[in-house]
Amino acid sequence: MTVVSELHQDHVNLRKLLEILDKKILKLKEGSQPNISLMADVINYIATYAEGYHHPREDKLFAYFHGKNDQLDAVMKECEDAHVNLKGYAHALLETIDGVLHDAVVPMDDFIAKLETFVSNEKAHLDFEEAKVFSLMNETATNADWKKVEKQLPVEADPLFGEKRTEEYKSLYAELMRDINS
Numbered sequence: 001m002t003v004v005s006e007l008h009q010d011h012v013n014l015r016k017l018l019e020i021l022d023k024k025i026l027k028l029k030e031g032s033q034p035n036i037s038l039m040a041d042v043i044n045y046i047a048t049y050a051e052g053y054h055h056p057r058e059d060k061l062f063a064y065f066h067g068k069n070d071q072l073d074a075v076m077k078e079c080e081d082a083h084v085n086l087k088g089y090a091h092a093l094l095e096t097i098d099g100v101l102h103d104a105v106v107p108m109d110d111f112i113a114k115l116e117t118f119v120s121n122e123k124a125h126l127d128f129e130e131a132k133v134f135s136l137m138n139e140t141a142t143n144a145d146w147k148k149v150e151k152q153l154p155v156e157a158d159p160l161f162g163e164k165r166t167e168e169y170k171s172l173y174a175e176l177m178r179d180i181n182s
């Protein structure tokens with residue numbers, strides 16, 4: 001697997017969680033009671049995974065390609081800024097969820113609006129990278145570039161971390177599916 005195909009697979013997996021969250025938002029709008037601790041686990045997983053693994057790898061990949069193509073530079077800069085902003089949104093949402101878990105009065109409309117913003121921002125970011133960044137990067141990069149990139153960013157350098165996050169992902173996904181179908 002190349003680093004770009006690994007990042008793409010991450011996007012596919014994250015999108016699956018985000019799409020179930022979208023369904024969950026519709027149910028919440030219809031008045032169903034949220035399973036707040038499950039919401040917290042999912043948002044926390046997405047934030048931890050993005051900040052701890054996925055975005056740092058992308059940032060390193062972008063750093064390698066900086067200065068090779070102006071158009072690519074511009075879209076990569078947009079993504080680097082988005083990584084900072086997404087972290088802010090995720091933590092603001094986690095704080096709101098923490099408030100709900102600790103009996104703070106949070107109007108349901110506010111909670112749903114924050115959740116909706118989080119999900120749509122995350123999805124927009126994945127789509128932007130897939131449509132604007134990876135395609136332009138593929139056009140710009142030479143075989144020699146990919147060889148250098150693969151040396152700098154070995155795939156699954158930490159198999160234990162990889163396995164742990166795969167297990168966590170699977171169990172969260174299954175729990176979300178159960179919740180949405182209950």
Ligand SMILES: [Fe+2]
Nearest residue numbers: 055058079129
């Ligand atoms: Fe990203």
Ligand SMILES: [Fe+2]
Nearest residue numbers: 054058126129
């Ligand atoms: Fe990404």
